[in-house]
Amino acid sequence: MSDVTQARQDDHVVLGRLTSPHGVKGWVKVYSYTSPMEGILEYGDWVLRQQGRLRRHRLVQGRRHGKGLVACLEDVDTREGAEALANAEILFPKADLPALAAIDYYWYQLEGLKVVTRDGVVLGSIAYLFETGANDVIVVKGDGDQSVDDRERLLPFLPDEVIVEVDLDAGVMIVDWDLEF
Numbered sequence: 001m002s003d004v005t006q007a008r009q010d011d012h013v014v015l016g017r018l019t020s021p022h023g024v025k026g027w028v029k030v031y032s033y034t035s036p037m038e039g040i041l042e043y044g045d046w047v048l049r050q051q052g053r054l055r056r057h058r059l060v061q062g063r064r065h066g067k068g069l070v071a072c073l074e075d076v077d078t079r080e081g082a083e084a085l086a087n088a089e090i091l092f093p094k095a096d097l098p099a100l101a102a103i104d105y106y107w108y109q110l111e112g113l114k115v116v117t118r119d120g121v122v123l124g125s126i127a128y129l130f131e132t133g134a135n136d137v138i139v140v141k142g143d144g145d146q147s148v149d150d151r152e153r154l155l156p157f158l159p160d161e162v163i164v165e166v167d168l169d170a171g172v173m174i175v176d177w178d179l180e181f
Contacts, residue, residue, distance in 0.1 A: 011093055011094055011095070012047060012049075012054075012091035012092060012093055012094060013091065013092055013094050013097065013106065013108045014033060014049075014089050014090065014091055014108075015032065015033055015034055015040050015043065015046075015090045015091065015092050016030055016031050016032040016033045016034065016040050016089075016090045017030075017031050017087065017088065017089045017090060018030060018031075018048070018071075018082075018085045018086060018087065018088045018090065019031050019086065019087070020082075020083075020086050021079045021082035021083050021086070022065065022070045022082070023079070024078070024079045025072075025077060025078070025079075026072065026073070026076040026077040026078050026079065026081050026082050027070050027071065027072050027082060028070065028071055028072075028073065028076070028082045028085055028086075029065075029068055029069070029070055030062065030068065030069040030070065030071050030090070031068065031069075032068075032069055035131065037064075037068075037069060038064060038069065040062075040069070040090065041059065041062035041063075041069065041071070043059070043092055044058060044059050045057075045058055045059070046058075046059055046073070046090050046091070046092070047090075047091040047092065047093070048085065048088040048089065048090060048091070049088060049089040049091055050085070050087065050088040050089070054091070057073040057074060057075070057076070058073065058074040059071055059072075059073060059074075060072045060073060060074050073085075094108070103159075105166060105168070107128075107129045109168055110126050110129060110138070110166070110173065111126050111127070111128060111129070112125055112126060112171070113125065113126045113166070113168075113171055113172060113173045114146075114171055114172050114173070115138075115140045115155075115172075115173050115175055116172055116173070116174055116175070117174075117175055117176070117177055117179070118164060118174060118175070118176055121148050121179065122146060122147045122148060123140050123142060123147055123148060123153055123175070123177065123179075124140045124141045124142035124143060124146075124147040124151075124152075124153070125140065125141060125143075125146075125147075126138055126139070126140055126173065127139045127140070127141045127152075129157065134156075135156050135157055135158060136156075136157035137154050137155065137156060137157060138154070138155045138156075138157050138173075139152065139153075139154060140152070140153045140154075140155060148179065153177075153181065155175060155177060161176070162175055162176055162177060163175060164176055
């Protein structure tokens with residue numbers, strides 16, 4: 001375990017969080033935001049953010065347990081040590097994420113993009129995305145000053161149907177969307 005002093009918090013993406021202890025030997029329950037959920041176990045070094053403080057922990061072992069995951073971290077070998085990590089976010093440096101094809105995006109890259117209809121109407125900005133059984137969903141929040149209204153809209157993430165274009169450099173996503181939805 002070590003403090004992460006040079007790294008800034010916005011240089012990382014959140015991969016999941018530690019929820020509670022598992023057993024008495026320092027194992028922790030893990031809630032993964034990766035897909036598949038076991039993907040988080042492929043990252044050997046985790047940066048944990050807790051109360052604004054960043055600390056690096058090496059993943060010793062992890063496995064599926066029931067419907068979730070459990071993990072053993074280096075230097076955490078008691079239930080009390082695991083309890084102290086409850087609710088810590090698991091971060092990973094953005095610079096170390098695998099490169100994607102030009103048409104693929106990490107969710108964190110889409111958050112904050114301005115969402116504009118084909119007709120040039122600004123709906124708002126992407127607040128976050130979430131996964132459903134059918135398709136991923138984009139949560140767009142209007143602010144009234146910069147957008148057509150203050151509404152929150154849920155748009156299905158359907159490339160070539162709803163999502164017309166994503167321009168990360170310009171910070172804009174063009175969508176085919178009816179204002180009444």
